[in-house]
Amino acid sequence: MSVLRAALVVSGSYYLAARLGFALTPPWSPISILWPPNALLLAALLLAPTRQWWVLIAAVLPAHIAAQVQSGVPLSMVLGWYLSNSSEALLGAAAIRLLCPRVPRFDSFRDVNVFLVFGALLAPLASSFIDAALVTLLHWGQGGYWRLVRIRFPANALAALLVVPLVLTWAQGAGAALGAPLRRYVEAGLLFGGLTIIGLLVFNWLDPGTRRAPALFYVPLPFLLWAAVRFGPMGVAAANAILAAAAIWGALHGLGPFYGSPEYNARDVQLFLIAVSVPLLLLAVLLAERRRVELETRGQRQQLAHLSRVSLLGGLSGALAHELNQPLTAILSNAQAAEHKLAAGGLDGAELKEILGDIVAADRRASDVIRKLRVLFKNGDTQLQELDVNDVVREVLDLAHGDLTTRHVTIVQRVDARLPKARADRIQLQQVLLNLVVNACEAMSADELHERVLRVETRRSAHDGVQISVIDSGPGFASSAETLFEPFYTTKPHGLGLGLSISRSIITAHGGRLWGSGAPGRGAAFHVQLLAALSPGGHAPLVQ
Amino acid sequence: MESPCVHVVDDDDAVLVAIGRLLRASGLQVRTFASPQAFFAQHAAEDRGCLVLDLSMPGASGLEVQEALAAEDCSLPVVFLSGHGDVASSVRAMKAGAVDFLTKPFEAEALVAAVRQALDRDCVSARVASLTPREREVLGHLVEGKLNKQIAAALGASEKTIKVHRARVLQKMAARSIAALVRMTERAGLKTAAQ
Numbered sequence: 001m002s003v004l005r006a007a008l009v010v011s012g013s014y015y016l017a018a019r020l021g022f023a024l025t026p027p028w029s030p031i032s033i034l035w036p037p038n039a040l041l042l043a044a045l046l047l048a049p050t051r052q053w054w055v056l057i058a059a060v061l062p063a064h065i066a067a068q069v070q071s072g073v074p075l076s077m078v079l080g081w082y083l084s085n086s087s088e089a090l091l092g093a094a095a096i097r098l099l100c101p102r103v104p105r106f107d108s109f110r111d112v113n114v115f116l117v118f119g120a121l122l123a124p125l126a127s128s129f130i131d132a133a134l135v136t137l138l139h140w141g142q143g144g145y146w147r148l149v150r151i152r153f154p155a156n157a158l159a160a161l162l163v164v165p166l167v168l169t170w171a172q173g174a175g176a177a178l179g180a181p182l183r184r185y186v187e188a189g190l191l192f193g194g195l196t197i198i199g200l201l202v203f204n205w206l207d208p209g210t211r212r213a214p215a216l217f218y219v220p221l222p223f224l225l226w227a228a229v230r231f232g233p234m235g236v237a238a239a240n241a242i243l244a245a246a247a248i249w250g251a252l253h254g255l256g257p258f259y260g261s262p263e264y265n266a267r268d269v270q271l272f273l274i275a276v277s278v279p280l281l282l283l284a285v286l287l288a289e290r291r292r293v294e295l296e297t298r299g300q301r302q303q304l305a306h307l308s309r310v311s312l313l314g315g316l317s318g319a320l321a322h323e324l325n326q327p328l329t330a331i332l333s334n335a336q337a338a339e340h341k342l343a344a345g346g347l348d349g350a351e352l353k354e355i356l357g358d359i360v361a362a363d364r365r366a367s368d369v370i371r372k373l374r375v376l377f378k379n380g381d382t383q384l385q386e387l388d389v390n391d392v393v394r395e396v397l398d399l400a401h402g403d404l405t406t407r408h409v410t411i412v413q414r415v416d417a418r419l420p421k422a423r424a425d426r427i428q429l430q431q432v433l434l435n436l437v438v439n440a441c442e443a444m445s446a447d448e449l450h451e452r453v454l455r456v457e458t459r460r461s462a463h464d465g466v467q468i469s470v471i472d473s474g475p476g477f478a479s480s481a482e483t484l485f486e487p488f489y490t491t492k493p494h495g496l497g498l499g500l501s502i503s504r505s506i507i508t509a510h511g512g513r514l515w516g517s518g519a520p521g522r523g524a525a526f527h528v529q530l531l532a533a534l535s536p537g538g539h540a541p542l543v544q
Numbered sequence: 545m546e547s548p549c550v551h552v553v554d555d556d557d558a559v560l561v562a563i564g565r566l567l568r569a570s571g572l573q574v575r576t577f578a579s580p581q582a583f584f585a586q587h588a589a590e591d592r593g594c595l596v597l598d599l600s601m602p603g604a605s606g607l608e609v610q611e612a613l614a615a616e617d618c619s620l621p622v623v624f625l626s627g628h629g630d631v632a633s634s635v636r637a638m639k640a641g642a643v644d645f646l647t648k649p650f651e652a653e654a655l656v657a658a659v660r661q662a663l664d665r666d667c668v669s670a671r672v673a674s675l676t677p678r679e680r681e682v683l684g685h686l687v688e689g690k691l692n693k694q695i696a697a698a699l700g701a702s703e704k705t706i707k708v709h710r711a712r713v714l715q716k717m718a719a720r721s722i723a724a725l726v727r728m729t730e731r732a733g734l735k736t737a738a739q
Contacts, residue, residue, distance in 0.1 A: 318628055325649060339652075358561060362562075449605055
């Protein structure tokens with residue numbers, strides 16, 4: 001059913017494209033300035049699975065005949081052109097599919113180059129030889145073989161350059177484009193409206209005179225660059241189409257900066273459009289590719305951070321169970337105490353109220369632990385926000401409380417209550433601090449119980465940054481603290497050695513610093529330094 | 545002598561209050577301490593009763609408290625509470641003479657039963673402590689089911705003397721019969737005093 005619909009759509013648009021091609025055919029030439037149906041078929045083949053190609057190629061035959069017969073072309077030539085047109089699309093599509101087995105992506109430099117070489121250069125060239133041979137054999141039209149090749153090739157190459165990117169980018173990105181916010185619509189309106197007006201001015205309305213001509217070609221350039229930078233390949237494809245429409249229309253009617261014989265005008269406009277559209281398309285593709293790679297890298301970093309967070313929490317599961325057991329114990333004992341008293345008839349209202357209050361508080365404490373855990377387990381996008389670092393420290397120590405108690409670690413907090421806010425992702429900062437706290441606890445496991453002291457300090461650092469220090473009383477660093485940050489370096493029997501290196505990459509991505517200090521035998525200290533957030537009436541921002 | 549009292553030590557305030565409440569509801573006398581330090585600060589050698597000890601506390605473990613008590617020659621029986629059923633710790637605790645090792649969260653019945661057993665043991669050991677060394681020897685032989693004649697032979701005393709000792713032991717231990725005496729020492733988990 002969907003194949004049938006695709007065939008109908010392709011057939012219908014092929015017909016319209018062929019009519020457009022005839023409309024753009026100058027009276028003095030057998031061949032159009034721009035012949036879009038072949039490019040349209042190529043785009044359709046690239047979007048379709050290979051096994052449906054024959055359906056699409058068959059479907060355009062009636063459209064082809066209908067469009068050509070109207071123009072008074074003899075049937076043998078109509079069929080000959082069907083052969084050369086569909087061979088162009090098929091050759092291009094087959095070569096591209098062979099080299100790039102997916103629908104070519106316009107955020108991949110390689111895919112687009114494959115398309116340019118095979119779809120826009122070699123396939124039109126090869127089919128132009130077939131076309132010219134057929135025309136010569138059937139004695140249709142005037143002009144020698146090579147002249148036919150010379151006229152047909154640029155018309156089809158230009159069509160491929162204009163139509164295929166337009167169809168493919170819209171087929172792949174229409175959903176995202178249509179869902180864009182209003183301001184993007186406004187910007188697109190300004191861009192494409194402006195480009196249309198400029199195109200009409202330059203190529204149709206202004207009487208250039210001979211001296212103004214060369215400069216006029218550059219007037220649309222700012223709009224084209226605007227399209228490339230702000231709207232990517234899809235925007236460039238649309239902008240190229242608008243520019244081509246204006247330029248070709250002008251050239252056909254002897255208007256605009258093209259001057260010379262009509263045939264030279266046709267060739268000039270083709271050359272101009274090819275020379276403009278290829279570099280612009282490549283520029284937009286390069287920008288899109290860079291953005292995609294950036295997003296992928298960020299996604300991978302996030303994935304890695306999430307995985308290390310999950311494994312960190314997995315290692316804490318025993319301690320977290322303990323952390324939940326405490327409030328559960330309090331709830332159960334309180335409830336059973338109330339039962340006992342009730343059975344003995346010695347429970348008064350005030351006492352009951354007190355017990356219920358304690359139960360509610362313990363329940364809240366348990367759900368608090370679960371809520372914090374759920375947040376940490378989530379795999380979400382980085383969300384930078386202004387946050388109170390002291391709050392984050394408290395949350396992390398709450399989460400680590402079970403681990404701290406089962407390891408008999410005494411905690412000493414020294415926080416600066418007048419700390420400026422920092423700009424950071426809350427979850428990632430929690431992860432880094434939790435990692436440091438867990439490491440510190442493990443570092444003290446050989447110490448006497450009463451010597452296991454973990455100090456957590458926050459203070460304002462130089463340049464108005466915010467510094468958090470996690471200091472243990474363990475054996476300190478055997479070698480340089482820096483080696484600890486190397487990936488896969490670990491001192492633990494079951495450690496992966498990724499915690500600290502991931503933590504550092506998180507803090508570095510925040511524009512901050514994570515480092516270790518401390519002398520052997522005197523405990524280890526890790527420091528996180530973050531940029532203070534800009535706050536209007538508060539502290540001066542970090543400018544260095 | 546102080547009246548028997550359950551001493552509860554746990555660093556978690558909510559749990560401490562709840563356990564205190566539960567034990568009081570079961571008719572026991574309770575004192576709560578938020579840390580081992582607080583307990584030792586108020587502890588006197590003649591305190592009677594038992595100790596309910598959390599295993600996981602910052603700066604010290606319940607096992608260390610147990611060892612410190614043993615070093616002080618304090619015989620308060622201990623019931624351990626733990627947030628996680630750690631086998632190694634429970635074995636160590638039981639070997640060091642703990643009455644029971646409960647994993648949080650526990651049933652009220654389990655805690656109350658363990659505490660009562662600990663109080664029993666304390667009561668019996670208090671009675672044993674009131675015996676003279678000779679009477680303790682006799683007690684050891686009695687719970688092994690030996691006859692007066694055998695005990696007299698073993699201790700090199702006359703049967704008549706042993707009879708007197710035996711009456712004193714039963715009276716001091718508040719046991720009406722040898723069978724009750726055996727039951728009492730077994731229930732309290734005491735090794736016989738003769739060892």
